[in-house]
Amino acid sequence: xxxxxxxxxxxxxxxxxxxxxxxxxxxxxxxxxxxxxxxxxxxxxxxxxxxxxxxxxxxxxxxxxxxxxxxxxxxxxxxxxxxxxxxxxxxxxxxxxxxxxxxxxxxxxxxxxxxxxxxxxxxxxxxxxxxxxxxxxxxxxxxxxxxxxxxxxxxxxxxxxxxxxxxxxxxxxxxxxxxxxxxxxxxxxxxxxxxxxxxxxxxxxxxxxxxxxxxxxxxxxxxxxxxxxxxxxxxxxxxxxxxxxxxxxxxxxxxxxxxxxxxxxxxxxxxxxxxxxxxxxxxxxxxxxxxxxxxxxxxxxxxxxxxxxxxxxxxxxxxxxxxxxxxxxxxxxxxxxxxxxxxxxxxxxxxxxxxxxxxxxxxxxxxxxxxxxxxxxxxxxxxxxxxxxxxxxxxxxxxxxxxxxxxxxxxxxxxxxxxxxxxxxxxxxxxxxxxxxxxxxxxxxxxxxxxxxxxxxxxxxxxxxxxxxxxxxxxxxxxxxxxxxxxxxxxxxxxxxxxxxxxxxxxxxxxxxx
Amino acid sequence: xxxxxxxxxxxxxxxxxxxxxxxxxxxxxxxxxxxxxxxxxxxxxxxxxxxxxxxxxxxxxxxxxxxxxxxxxxxxxxxxxxxxxxxxxxxxxxxxxxxxxxxxxxxxxxxxxxxxxxxxxxxxxxxxxxxxxxxxxxxxxxxxxxxxxxxxxxxxxxxxxxxxxxxxxxxxxxxxxxxxxxxxxxxxxxxxxxxxxxxxxxxxxxxxxxxxxxxxxxxxxxxxxxxxxxxxxxxxxxxxxxxxxxxxxxxxxxxxxxxxxxxxxxxxxxxxxxxxxxxxxxxxxxxxxxxxxxx
Numbered sequence: 001x002x003x004x005x006x007x008x009x010x011x012x013x014x015x016x017x018x019x020x021x022x023x024x025x026x027x028x029x030x031x032x033x034x035x036x037x038x039x040x041x042x043x044x045x046x047x048x049x050x051x052x053x054x055x056x057x058x059x060x061x062x063x064x065x066x067x068x069x070x071x072x073x074x075x076x077x078x079x080x081x082x083x084x085x086x087x088x089x090x091x092x093x094x095x096x097x098x099x100x101x102x103x104x105x106x107x108x109x110x111x112x113x114x115x116x117x118x119x120x121x122x123x124x125x126x127x128x129x130x131x132x133x134x135x136x137x138x139x140x141x142x143x144x145x146x147x148x149x150x151x152x153x154x155x156x157x158x159x160x161x162x163x164x165x166x167x168x169x170x171x172x173x174x175x176x177x178x179x180x181x182x183x184x185x186x187x188x189x190x191x192x193x194x195x196x197x198x199x200x201x202x203x204x205x206x207x208x209x210x211x212x213x214x215x216x217x218x219x220x221x222x223x224x225x226x227x228x229x230x231x232x233x234x235x236x237x238x239x240x241x242x243x244x245x246x247x248x249x250x251x252x253x254x255x256x257x258x259x260x261x262x263x264x265x266x267x268x269x270x271x272x273x274x275x276x277x278x279x280x281x282x283x284x285x286x287x288x289x290x291x292x293x294x295x296x297x298x299x300x301x302x303x304x305x306x307x308x309x310x311x312x313x314x315x316x317x318x319x320x321x322x323x324x325x326x327x328x329x330x331x332x333x334x335x336x337x338x339x340x341x342x343x344x345x346x347x348x349x350x351x352x353x354x355x356x357x358x359x360x361x362x363x364x365x366x367x368x369x370x371x372x373x374x375x376x377x378x379x380x381x382x383x384x385x386x387x388x389x390x391x392x393x394x395x396x397x398x399x400x401x402x403x404x405x406x407x408x409x410x411x412x413x414x415x416x417x418x419x420x421x422x423x424x425x426x427x428x429x430x431x432x433x434x435x436x437x438x439x440x441x442x443x444x445x446x447x448x449x450x451x452x453x454x455x456x457x458x459x460x461x462x463x464x465x466x467x468x469x470x471x472x473x474x475x476x477x478x479x480x481x482x483x484x485x486x487x488x489x490x491x492x493x494x495x496x497x498x499x500x501x502x503x504x505x506x507x508x509x510x511x512x513x514x
Numbered sequence: 515x516x517x518x519x520x521x522x523x524x525x526x527x528x529x530x531x532x533x534x535x536x537x538x539x540x541x542x543x544x545x546x547x548x549x550x551x552x553x554x555x556x557x558x559x560x561x562x563x564x565x566x567x568x569x570x571x572x573x574x575x576x577x578x579x580x581x582x583x584x585x586x587x588x589x590x591x592x593x594x595x596x597x598x599x600x601x602x603x604x605x606x607x608x609x610x611x612x613x614x615x616x617x618x619x620x621x622x623x624x625x626x627x628x629x630x631x632x633x634x635x636x637x638x639x640x641x642x643x644x645x646x647x648x649x650x651x652x653x654x655x656x657x658x659x660x661x662x663x664x665x666x667x668x669x670x671x672x673x674x675x676x677x678x679x680x681x682x683x684x685x686x687x688x689x690x691x692x693x694x695x696x697x698x699x700x701x702x703x704x705x706x707x708x709x710x711x712x713x714x715x716x717x718x719x720x721x722x723x724x725x726x727x728x729x730x731x732x733x734x735x736x737x738x739x740x741x742x743x744x745x746x747x748x749x750x751x752x753x754x755x756x757x758x759x760x761x762x763x764x765x766x767x768x769x770x771x772x773x774x775x776x777x778x779x780x781x782x783x784x785x786x787x788x789x790x791x792x793x794x795x796x797x798x799x800x801x802x803x804x805x806x807x808x809x
Binding site: 241242243260262263265266269311314315372373375377378379381382392393394395396397398 | 551552553555557571572573641644645727731732733745746747748749750
């Protein structure tokens, strides 16, 4: 009879067996997760299950601002205008609009017989209230975009007169979904409550909301374009982690999601529809020229020459992005070809400029403040290390506060752009631009160049030329170095029809779920 | 003690694994064949003669990053264990001898610390004090310390009420002498078991925090951090998480085996201590079984 193993030996064997037993189901589960078919994802009802990596922190559009979250808020709120696939302003809650002869006043005619989901009428007073709130509310994130507005008056029940401080033909684009999503004035009387209990006149109504986690919405039958909304229910879910989103799509937990470029191939392999929504995204390196060492123009130029945009594109976009040295993608109406490639990648020149500025290799030590670990930061770090600038990365969960207070010296930012090119330019280069880390610094001649764009009607043959001239002036700013265009990649179940290709937007008009 | 541990198969295995990990922590960064922070254009490359474990999303050599990340991963776990040891054992011993006020206060404090979720707390502390491994592990060490507090208190209680200690007290021995001469010897095996287990727990905590991007600033590699970044590129490198996972599992397993081995060689005393703890957990603690009386 064989000897019974000693207790330690048995325990050793038992722990190894336990490890193996735990590993086997884990592998089986992961294999199962990878074998689900996209055909089973829709759940068979017109329910959109949208996993988003930027679940709104604020549901009051005035507080939420013009960032990517406006796409989700657009489920609830309508605005005066919207944009079409060419980026032109088209009617939304405003049926029509008209400028006066000098371009200093614009009258919006609101659609008749519209109501917010709390029963409050959508009328001129409600629109005036929304504009006034955007300008005057203490925590407004968009007041800086409304500097052209002198005041707002109403005429009759449906006409809103917007009086301007200067001639500005950008207003119809400005009053779209990014800046003027209109909340019920009754609900907005309590902005704190509105921030977590949104009430709008958009295509959907929020029925439940778990802050930061999940929102459940149903179709708004009284939406002015309800006939073109074919989705009955929406579940908006905060995506837990980029690596798990494709699995969630495969298994039917979601049927629509924004995904990172690194997940696109996996999503395609899983039989999902992967598409790139056109947009105006541009990533940048933000410098504060009010602080050392960036108060030395030669150091700024050295950093500009040290940046190899191709590396960002090759390593981060997986073939879906492109390089840009302007706050928009190449090909956009505001992109100025004359100002393209002003600072090509040239590490030798960068080192020379640093030497001329009096810095030896390794003498400049910078802290790159960012809100979360992103490979972009590591690329910046390695590219600057190559020219002798030592960068340490500091991840600060409270990054937004010092960034928007302009207290940081060196940071990264990515914009989803704006419908109005002027808004994009002023946000980046204007003295109070939220994305100008060097406020109140602005490039010489910028205000005049922007004023000229505002004075040029968008349908004027000169518009593109004037706009590009303003971009050229803006790019003389030493506060921003643009790097690449991050793509708007989405993956969806095949049961969801194609979305309208409206640049920068996620629009559900006409979309069906089979 | 060491010889007795090595006489067991589990002890030998634990010693082998933990020695290898310790060597990696000490010499790993020196042994790295490539610059662990040096990127290249060969991103997400498969294993090859040049890159044994392939390259990551920025073209960095994964094997070099794994070696370079050993130190931070191990040092964090050691820090947790040592902080927990110091913060837990001394009050555990003193709670038996310093009177009812200290006993009541220290017990309630231990109960409070146990109720705090240490991962969440570590995240909060790094948000307050800055994202660094030292402060994160300091907090985790304090939160894990009730394990040592309870183990050392239970062992001390068992010894303190034994007849030979009472005899020593009657004979005029000081509390200090009794602790050094009788109590510490009996407490040590239980503390050693807890220490080995806490190292394992600390390692999991370090790996979890670095997996979440907390504690170590990029681009510094850690095993948990490597695992986290690998998950984003599973489609391209499905094998990538294996190496850091195996290292994490092996280290934790090694710590647990060592704890088992220490417990086994600590003999009847060690088992008795465990039995006492179990008895207390089952509501029999009030009887305070005199351990030495069973020998």
